[in-house]
Amino acid sequence: MKTEHRAMYLTEILLDAFLDTRRHTEMLCAPLETEDYVVQPTEEVSPPKWHLGHTTWFFEEFILKPHAREYTFFDKDFSFVFNSYYETFGNRVVRANRGNLSRPSVKRIYAYRQHVTEAVQELFEHTADASLWSLLEIGINHEQQHQELLLTDIKYILGHNPLLPAYSENIKEHPVAESKEQWFAFPAGISEIGHEGNGFCFDNELGRHKVYLEPFEIAANLVTNQEYMGFIKDGGYTRFDLWHAAGWDWVKQQKIKNPLYWHLIKDQWYNYTLNGLHPIDPDAPVTHISYYEAFAYAQWKGMRLPTEFEWETAHSHFLWGLRWEWTESAYLPYPKFKKAEGALGEYNGKFMVNQKVLRGASIATPAGHSRPTYRNFFHPHERWQYTGFRLAR
Amino acid sequence: MKTEHRAMYLTEILLDAFLDTRRHTEMLCAPLETEDYVVQPTEEVSPPKWHLGHTTWFFEEFILKPHAREYTFFDKDFSFVFNSYYETFGNRVVRANRGNLSRPSVKRIYAYRQHVTEAVQELFEHTADASLWSLLEIGINHEQQHQELLLTDIKYILGHNPLLPAYSENIKEHPVAESKEQWFAFPAGISEIGHEGNGFCFDNELGRHKVYLEPFEIAANLVTNQEYMGFIKDGGYTRFDLWHAAGWDWVKQQKIKNPLYWHLIKDQWYNYTLNGLHPIDPDAPVTHISYYEAFAYAQWKGMRLPTEFEWETAHSHFLWGLRWEWTESAYLPYPKFKKAEGALGEYNGKFMVNQKVLRGASIATPAGHSRPTYRNFFHPHERWQYTGFRLAR
């Protein structure tokens, strides 16, 4: 293929991916009432309308504004409303206030989406400038990340409403796992860690490098609801010796007694899922737990969580991708980590303190958005994502 | 008129008032987008949909549930969602969480309203039981109180949105006042205070009683924006000697520098009103100020605020009803105050500490809902109502 043809071909693929991603975000919102787009029951959760606007703003700010000569802004004030943490762009709505904004209306945000989607399409149809591709690719991946948050934020909004409305009857959150205990053993040695090849990845995966691993074993399966109920019955939430000091403070202050979305109704455990409230499936992986809980469970079993390096080394031996898996690793830069220039440099590096790495993906992760070197990260108390864990020893 | 006829006649009047009140509440919401019904930018403010539901729940809880034999509940869960502070009825959504509820949807709340309105109408059309009238009258007055809150809460929601959308072009918040300084003087003597006659009033107005007043003078007009700007220019917000200690703490912690809704844009003062952002009208009464600010202004002038007894004694000499007026009086029970039995006893008495009395009414007060003996009350820092003040000396 000639270079020019190849460029056109790649552009077409990317443009299709772009349009698919834009559509998929809106499809995720299809079951919502207008009111569901607006609320923010806790600071970690953003209103769905904010996700719709923010992912759109990202394309406007990083692609259209600097590169599309004749682009007309839909509304100049939206930059203030939909900026998230990019301090580079000045003032922004404080995160905790996102749920206080009734305007712009949902309808208007959809119009904004269409406006920007069309302008991006226009730009890429008439431009062969290869240097814009990577920006588009980042924008697509950025929106995919928000799709995951969007679904878990929706779950949080509906799952904390006293009426416990279902999101959809057609979603099955808990694929049944093989619960037979099985371990994979690895000898001591050097592993190569980090992204390799030309495919897309984030900056925090780059700098492929060696790590030395002591011998370890890693479980073939995620810990299940049934196993976790054993921990609860044995008083796991009342035994301080199983917890980090910070975890124990969290348990006491927040009065934590079970995973998020679990309800004890007449001595029977139920959990809220996207298709409503149901009795807990004992064979499904335990979900919506914090790192603190995963750690305490491992202590209770006399085991531990794998490191992210063990996980990456072993991942091809087991099934993964339905739950984000907590690791024992802190979220730190790889040895050759380089922050991107400008505002995109704010993407990952500035969060590299006080967070733990999660590996894998979840049922909320869009198709094609996961890979074995992907590093997700959350604070150790957070649990509104589809988090789970497997043991190591 | 025979007793029976008289009862029917009164029922008809009350039923008309009931239906008018229900319609008026909904009319106030007509300019809103669905999203505007949902949010709660600060704990004091309730989402419009909550007002719609709560005023409906009140009729259901106090009239239909105990008195309508064949009443079918619209949704049993709504009692939990729309109860406000009535501890008698058990659990309720914590006030600060009202803005986190996307469901029930606005549409469903309107259906609930219709359901209850029709059931009340049905009940009163077929019942001559005079003992229900007073309950209906309380329900109407309760909904009227919420109409006032509804409008000021809407103003807060729109006036704190970064886009500053107008509510309606047809509302004029600031009727021009006569700003000529004029004082009415009253000699020492005994005044009669409190409600008299058969008309409706709240329990906190009852127990007409005597108070002795020292000689006083009271201003004919409310303090204006122009006068208040003099206070600002003279450093009123930076001179601790003008303020209560608690007021000074409030000024410093909240960084208060002007009345609520005032914006200084290129050295020109604007204020947000229900018809949008406009330059301040110097002759209009200063509005949306706290008791602390009113007090500091009075100190600055070497004067004071009137007591509620002075106000009630003097009210027939001046025009009032466009702004709620702060008084120097603390909100306390009258000497013969009797709390109502049961849940309605929670209506007023339990708030009689740490609040100041306001007299008058405001442009948000529904027609017929004000009277000279009406005692409104707010905490000294609150200012999202249409508050103003006049001086005394």
Add this chain to the structure above:
Amino acid sequence: MKTEHRAMYLTEILLDAFLDTRRHTEMLCAPLETEDYVVQPTEEVSPPKWHLGHTTWFFEEFILKPHAREYTFFDKDFSFVFNSYYETFGNRVVRANRGNLSRPSVKRIYAYRQHVTEAVQELFEHTADASLWSLLEIGINHEQQHQELLLTDIKYILGHNPLLPAYSENIKEHPVAESKEQWFAFPAGISEIGHEGNGFCFDNELGRHKVYLEPFEIAANLVTNQEYMGFIKDGGYTRFDLWHAAGWDWVKQQKIKNPLYWHLIKDQWYNYTLNGLHPIDPDAPVTHISYYEAFAYAQWKGMRLPTEFEWETAHSHFLWGLRWEWTESAYLPYPKFKKAEGALGEYNGKFMVNQKVLRGASIATPAGHSRPTYRNFFHPHERWQYTGFRLAR
């Protein structure tokens, strides 16, 4: 007596009172360990060493600095350390930080006291300037007020130490009261309220004026521990209908279940007093309760608290002076209230919001510091003073 002689005579009396007051403060501290002078277990309580320094600073700041020509400052930094709320004098140690200061040491503060006491004595022995008398009188009364706080702060410090050390074996906090129920009835009419005559009083007592009182009855005795235990047994702390909304929030947030210093040990009630932990004396007046609790008790009895005007009108009929008595009155300015000029104007007026009036005195009040028109004031939740109450109806 010639004017000159009379002035000398009065000076002598005042100087004696001054020296007595200075000595009495130090005597109150005699039973303390050095460490007890330092701590501040809650913001409302000040460390004893701070009281020692602050009362000294008051004489230095208001008398020596402006009026003693040759006065040498003991330490210029003390002005910063020992200023309390006088915003007029610039920066000061934030109230909550008083317990963080180990220096100046107790020993040095006693040297400071002696330095200032001697300088004041020197000044008044050689000056016949009558205009300084009233300043000295204010300083003495100021220190007397702090003596009361000093003793109750010491009680708080020792009574919140896990070792519960006694302050002194010789103090009897709970004089036995006559507990026979008795009521005094007063007809409707006009009362004269406020200070009269030439004796010392604070500015908040001035402006003698008339109030009209409806007929009332007032109890001859304070409510006793035994009576209050009846309220506890009847679930008084669990019945929201007896409480103000703000009081109920306080009960729930602070988990209040009994008066301060009460301990339930093996089903027996004890209370901590200045001579240690002892079983509760059923006939002693209930002490260390908040206004909220006094109000709830009155509601439970179907009665109310007296107003400060009723109390002042009736006070000569009953014994008082062992407990500060909560009234239903809010702390507000009298009709003719005039704030003093300058820093002394900060003494009382700026606290006239959100507080309740207490009348009487307590066992911690220095001899000669109480009078029937004295208006003490605290926030409705405060209870570390020797507070009690009598009922009215």
Add this chain to the structure above:
Amino acid sequence: MKTEHRAMYLTEILLDAFLDTRRHTEMLCAPLETEDYVVQPTEEVSPPKWHLGHTTWFFEEFILKPHAREYTFFDKDFSFVFNSYYETFGNRVVRANRGNLSRPSVKRIYAYRQHVTEAVQELFEHTADASLWSLLEIGINHEQQHQELLLTDIKYILGHNPLLPAYSENIKEHPVAESKEQWFAFPAGISEIGHEGNGFCFDNELGRHKVYLEPFEIAANLVTNQEYMGFIKDGGYTRFDLWHAAGWDWVKQQKIKNPLYWHLIKDQWYNYTLNGLHPIDPDAPVTHISYYEAFAYAQWKGMRLPTEFEWETAHSHFLWGLRWEWTESAYLPYPKFKKAEGALGEYNGKFMVNQKVLRGASIATPAGHSRPTYRNFFHPHERWQYTGFRLAR
């Protein structure tokens, strides 16, 4: 040497070390006024008297109580007062309340120290039970750790007193460093990490293991005050792009503009040291900075902090031991980490989340208490220790 003789000999050495350690703690307190022992200006800091009592309680609880048959408790209540974080032993004084306790008095705590010291001496003089040695060794090391905290807590107490009193004229905090820039380069390869041999170490140093290191360079010297002033002058505290998101929040909320104890007086930088307030020595290592600040400085230089593995690998090439040095490493368990049984298991493991590792030692570290494998750990915002840092690249 025969086994028996050897045991006696070792016991003697340990007993001497024990008595030295006990004396050294008290010597550190010699310059204090009684009042300085009592206060706790911030939650991280403990009052000196608490350190004196807690280190004593440790010997009582872990050695005397279980092993000394005839031991008589000095005061049973002290267990409650001086327990720190050992949840195993039930209730304890909440950390933030340590500064509220005036009793037990300093004098009584010294008596308690003597009582326990003598009982331990007695026990070890008459016991040849080798199994107690390791407990004594842990107790000594525990007290040595507290000696370091004791000195830095004293500095905090005096350095936050408005009078800024000196602790001692004889202490020199800032040894002059060679400030010539010099780098040591290390090739890629495997390093052995962790404690080795029979000497004392903490459990978190154990499990010697291999790590693979990419090539790195590490600075020969700590960053100096002069270099750090360059960062300040260049707006380091105002450029969000240099900071972690969490660090930037900390800077803004706490209004951080310079290292702890720095004061800008008439355009000249001073810092408070244990011998008082002095102009900053430009060649001394910058001290009392948080990890956040160290990281931002490194970003500003286009470099990074070393990991703890790089530091341990390189430590023999440079001088260290005057400042605790921040590393980029999170405080995590080594691969073979095993928590001790019982209460001693609470010593280290439960803090292994949300903290960063520091390596080295400081001028406050007792002689003999440091070693190259020692892992200290603090939260990234803490800076009251003698912290500094060196760069890597």
